[in-house]
Amino acid sequence: WQMVYGLIALMMVLAISGTFIAPEPEMSSKPAEARESYQSVIPQRVLRGFTLAVAIGWAVAIAMIAWHVFASLTQVPPPSGSAFVREQGPVIVGLTVLLPATLAAVLLWRHGRTPGATVPDRPDESQTTRVLNSLFRAIFDPLMEMIGRLGWGALxxxxxxxxxxxxxxxxxxxxxxxxxxxxxxxxxxxxxxxxxxxxxxxxxxxxxxxxxxxxxxxxxxxxxxxxxxxxxxxxxxxxxxxxxxxxxxxxxxxxxxxxxxxxxxxxxxxxxxxxxxxxxxxxxxxxxxxxxxxxxxxxxxxxxxxxxxxxxxxxxxxxxxxxxxxxxxxxxxxxxxxxxxxxxxxxxxxxxxxxxxxxxxxxxxxxxxxxxxxxxxxxxxxxxxxxxxx
The missing domain is CATH 1.20.1250.20 (MFS general substrate transporter like domains)
Known part of the structure; x- marks a missing residue:
């Protein structure tokens, strides 16, 4: 086992070394403010509410999985795995996949499929607002673009x-x-x-x-x-x-x-x-x-x-x-x-x-x-x- 794990460690060192040797990808020449985003066409209150809903949904899903793992390791007898999949599995899929996709589709239906320019963060904005804006651009922009482009095919x-x-x-x-x-x-x-x-x-x-x-x-x-x-x-x-x-x-x-x-x-x-x-x-x-x-x-x-x-x-x-x-x-x-x-x-x-x-x-x-x-x-x-x- 010592030799096996030694070889694994060697392979990991080679892989990590490759990340330092590999060239950096080319960056876009456009400034961040010139790139398209749906952030500018959606009211700020709606943006915050939808982004917060997705963040809470993901947190709940992670907590459900973590609790099941903890209970499986500490409880005697452990909780039923099939019951977890049957009862909580659909909830986890709904919170992590269906909820963001549904909210993105609602935003497209209410505010159109044409994005605007990225709105730069203002100096007077709170840290929470900046985090929610960043999460929106990271989560909703890709989802809304894909759903808007594919339509019902996205499902x-x-x-x-x-x-x-x-x-x-x-x-x-x-x-x-x-x-x-x-x-x-x-x-x-x-x-x-x-x-x-x-x-x-x-x-x-x-x-x-x-x-x-x-x-x-x-x-x-x-x-x-x-x-x-x-x-x-x-x-x-x-x-x-x-x-x-x-x-x-x-x-x-x-x-x-x-x-x-x-x-x-x-x-x-x-x-x-x-x-x-x-x-x-x-x-x-x-x-x-x-x-x-x-x-x-x-x-x-x-x-x-x-x-x-x-x-x-x-x-x-x-x-x-x-x-x-x-x-x-x-x-x-x-x-x-x-x-x-x-x-x-x-x-x-x-x-x-x-x-x-x-x-x-x-x-x-x-x-x-x-x-x-x-x-x-x-x-x-x-x-x-x-x-x-x-």
Missing amino acids: LVLLLALTYRFADAVWGAFAYPFYLGSEYGAIGHTMADVAVASKFFGVLMTMAGAAIGVVVISLIGRMPVLVIGAVLAAATNLLFADLARGGMAIDAFLEWTRLADPIRMFAGWAAAISPEGQGAEAGARMARLMLAIGGENLAGGFASVAVVAYLTSVVNPRFAAVQYALLGSLTMLIGTLGRPWLGEMIEMHGYYTVFIVTFWLGGVAVVLSLLEWLRMGRQKTPAAQDAAGA
Whole structure:
């Protein structure tokens, strides 16, 4: 462990060093007062009230999550995770996502979609007023620009960002209990097996999936790749469902493709790293694990490229930092909130049932991707047609 953490520290030092070496981005030549903002077209009292409402909503959501974590660590028995997701999860999503988006839409409806110039802070303004003005420019300007530009399509974009990575993100915290455990249908591999299959073979497959995604995007466009990525992310849950039932479908696939012998030979060598992995079935079990993890990571790399390409196409370069950060964080929000519920489902029904459920839930992202492809295809701009694969 000392060597492992030493290598991690070394990688962090290299990453931090890169931030000092990297060149600074070019700054806009316009003064801050010359940039567009909705601040100047909205009455100050309304601006303060709406900004304060969003700030309070975020504070309440953070407090709800913090209290649940604190209660889980201190109370015996701990509070129900599924009850938290069922009862408070929608409230958290509403306070952090729906409330700001709804208020931004209301401001656009009441005060128009045309921004004015940024209002400079006056010397006689209080510190609270300056903070609220800064929060408005940081939160509402990007949201209002995106909603004003996309119209009702902004709702579809938000829903797609919320659900696209759900199928593979929601169970990530339970991957190692599934690989290493022996209960609820877990497959009982050793840490050495998982290290080779996940951190060596799996990483290579993630890189391969990302490379394939880039090539396919250049050939058919962003939106077809977005749909394919959603389908693959959902379908790979079936690999783990089969693994939880013994891997018969994976074995049949290996035999049909005539990959069984070479993969099992390599897997048998990999299994030999672990003394606990010896035996007649070591190579076959390792081959199933490698194929399942490899398929999931290949799809994950492909889907990651697809969603990044899509999100960068819907943000405004001027507000790219805030808009992309908002949409990017939403891709993991539902999956993170769903993990307590998923953990209880594993204890009640086992891993196999959970993988089947996450497969069907992944269909939501597939449907939303198709609807977004249709919406972008109806736009007449050349950029939209190119994104849709026209």
